[in-house]
Amino acid sequence: MFNLINGTKGNVKNDILSGVTVAFALVPEAVAFAFVAGVEPMVGLYAAFMMGLITSAIGGRPGMISGATGAMAVVMVALVAQHGVQYLFAAVILAGFLQIMAGVFKLGKFIRLVPYPVMLGFVNGLAIVIFLAQLGQFKIMGPLGDLEWMSGTALYIMLGLVGLTMAIIYLLPKLTTAIPASLVAIAAVTAIVHGFDLDARTVIDFVREMVPEAQQDSVTLAGELPTFAIPVIPFTLETLYIILPTAVILALVGLIESLLTLSLIDEMTDTRGRGNQECVGQGVANTVNGFFGGMGGCAMIGQSMININSGGRGRLSGITAALVLLGFILFAAPLIEMVPLAALVGVMFVVVIATFEWASFRIVRGVNKEDAFVLFLVTGVTVIADLAIAVVVGVIVSALVFAWKHATHIMAKNYTDDDGWKVYDLEGPLFFGSVTHFREIFDPQNDPSDVVIDFKESRIWDSSGIDALDGLADKYKEQGKKLHIRHISPECRVLLKKAGEYVEINVNEDPRYRVASDTLG
Structure with a gap:
């Protein structure tokens, strides 16, 4: 108008x-x-x-x-x-x-x-x-x-x-x-x-x-x-x-x-x-x-x-x-x-x-x-309560919605390579919302003696993901099988406890994550 x-x-x-x-x-x-x-x-x-x-x-x-x-x-x-x-x-x-x-x-x-x-x-x-x-x-x-x-x-x-x-x-x-x-x-x-x-x-x-x-x-x-x-x-x-x-x-x-x-x-x-x-x-x-x-x-x-x-x-x-x-x-x-x-x-x-x-x-x-729900929710809370409360509520609800929508987005393509190793190519984020689905992807009991988990198309987002990977390493160890973990960042390697010994380091290909830049702050 x-x-x-x-x-x-x-x-x-x-x-x-x-x-x-x-x-x-x-x-x-x-x-x-x-x-x-x-x-x-x-x-x-x-x-x-x-x-x-x-x-x-x-x-x-x-x-x-x-x-x-x-x-x-x-x-x-x-x-x-x-x-x-x-x-x-x-x-x-x-x-x-x-x-x-x-x-x-x-x-x-x-x-x-x-x-x-x-x-x-x-x-x-x-x-x-x-x-x-x-x-x-x-x-x-x-x-x-x-x-x-x-x-x-x-x-x-x-x-x-x-x-x-x-x-x-x-x-x-x-x-x-x-x-x-x-x-x-x-x-x-x-x-x-x-x-x-x-x-x-x-x-x-x-x-x-x-x-x-x-x-x-x-x-x-x-x-x-x-x-x-x-x-x-x-x-x-x-x-x-x-x-x-x-x-x-x-x-x-x-x-x-x-x-x-x-x-x-x-x-x-x-x-x-x-x-x-x-x-x-x-x-x-x-x-x-x-x-x-x-x-x-x-x-x-x-x-x-x-x-x-x-x-x-x-x-x-x-x-x-x-x-x-x-x-x-x-x-x-x-x-x-x-x-x-x-x-x-x-x-x-x-x-x-x-x-x-x-x-x-x-x-x-x-x-x-x-x-649409978040938009109307923040509008309503701003009018009824307070701007700061509305923004905090909106960010929390948006984060929960994001977590819920991405909880099942982690998946894996698996195949057997020329050496007879089973390779899991992961895709999607590994975080608190997706760890349950992550665990269901693998079959430690029936997998061959050497198993590769490749994070080239995936990323570990939080400590829940680190803990899930450590737990998976334990299961393969109990079966007497060797686990190979590829393409995870140096930050993740430091945090891994039980699975750390299975990480294969590739300086040229391993990702390096960066936090939000302060340059334009």
């Missing part, structure tokens, strides 16, 4: 204008996630500024936007409620350190283990989550202090402004791409609302609704520069026990969401980000957050999509977004406070359309049922 991805290469003008657009979209989400975590709005805004600035400057994915996120905010709630915000700052520092270590030890490459159906489920689930989050803007405070769905004129104005925002974003690129359509849409809708004095909720209305009525008049998004401070907590083992579980979960959730967003932008822009460098960038940003009073965060797929769609490709786009956000906080809070929520909702609805992988409906009809 929409061609939403701007294919223009990054340049200074595109990056700056796109960054300004993103800055507008960062404010309400940073404030909302601050309240989710149980901290003050300025803690969320500081987090958005510092995360965006640092990851854009030193991270591994130019054009990707980081800030305070809901996935991490929900992890923080319990710690803040039980021990206070100072313990949160300490946990964020520790989480940042763990993320830096993940980058130093080059663990970013393991994001490649996430199967394609899991990626599709992650993208679709996140699009649905973003959509559902925007529906909350269609609720207003009722007479009894409860949120109620809009109705009547208020609803029609909201829908009209959202529709107008989406129409501008869709139609303007057909006329010109000189200015990001999202920025024009936000400015135009803001001008219409205040020019015609329409009764539409603004960003400051949204913020004030989240605090007690007695404090609403004093609420503002104006602030000052964040200042350095060491968290006021006792430096004891007991404190470490308190913050460590939260820090580990924050680190994992942040890295999973950031690296998956990185992979998504890689695919959409046909470029290559560096996962390990992004781990370090995210870690440094979170560590700084903890020392400067921010709630931390990770990559934001919604704002990243706004940036990419608006032409932002370089590091300057994220840096601009962060600095403009800081400018709003320090000097121009009234400007951001007057932006109608409808304009931001319209921008996010366009993001939903661009984020959702509509082709997955066609893909589901063409792939096997197992992949």
Whole structure:
């Protein structure tokens, strides 16, 4: 329906204008996630500024936007409620350190283990989550202090402004791409609302609704520069026990969401980000957050999509977004406070359309049922529970499906060679799922005195395969027959205990396995 991805290469003008657009979209989400975590709005805004600035400057994915996120905010709630915000700052520092270590030890490459159906489920689930989050803007405070769905004129104005925002974003690129359509849409809708004095909720209305009525008049998004401070907590083992579980979960959730967003932008822009460098960038940003009073965060797929769609490709786009956000906080809070929520909702609805992988409906009809199940499972868990849980569940289920499907894929062609030896030419993987079928292939009791097992077209994948081969060697030894094992790797030879003496070494033909390369990490 929409061609939403701007294919223009990054340049200074595109990056700056796109960054300004993103800055507008960062404010309400940073404030909302601050309240989710149980901290003050300025803690969320500081987090958005510092995360965006640092990851854009030193991270591994130019054009990707980081800030305070809901996935991490929900992890923080319990710690803040039980021990206070100072313990949160300490946990964020520790989480940042763990993320830096993940980058130093080059663990970013393991994001490649996430199967394609899991990626599709992650993208679709996140699009649905973003959509559902925007529906909350269609609720207003009722007479009894409860949120109620809009109705009547208020609803029609909201829908009209959202529709107008989406129409501008869709139609303007057909006329010109000189200015990001999202920025024009936000400015135009803001001008219409205040020019015609329409009764539409603004960003400051949204913020004030989240605090007690007695404090609403004093609420503002104006602030000052964040200042350095060491968290006021006792430096004891007991404190470490308190913050460590939260820090580990924050680190994992942040890295999973950031690296998956990185992979998504890689695919959409046909470029290559560096996962390990992004781990370090995210870690440094979170560590700084903890020392400067921010709630931390990770990559934001919604704002990243706004940036990419608006032409932002370089590091300057994220840096601009962060600095403009800081400018709003320090000097121009009234400007951001007057932006109608409808304009931001319209921008996010366009993001939903661009984020959702509509082709997955066609893909589901063409792939096997197992992949379709994983896709829908990850989508559902992302919506119901959490992104990190969804990805872990998806990877586990995909691995189990793979193991089940390949459990019977090991087979052997056997023949008798010129010397009267029986040769088993194995094909397929030998691992925990296929060891039972592997044992059934051989007949130690009736085989001749010399037997060859050739692994040229096979591979031992795990310790279960090693153990199965050792057990088979025992059976042939009990029958007084000689076993010859060919074409296994040096790594396997080291691990074999009982069968090791039967291995025939051929330096030129024996395989050498390699693990995932860190070169592109």
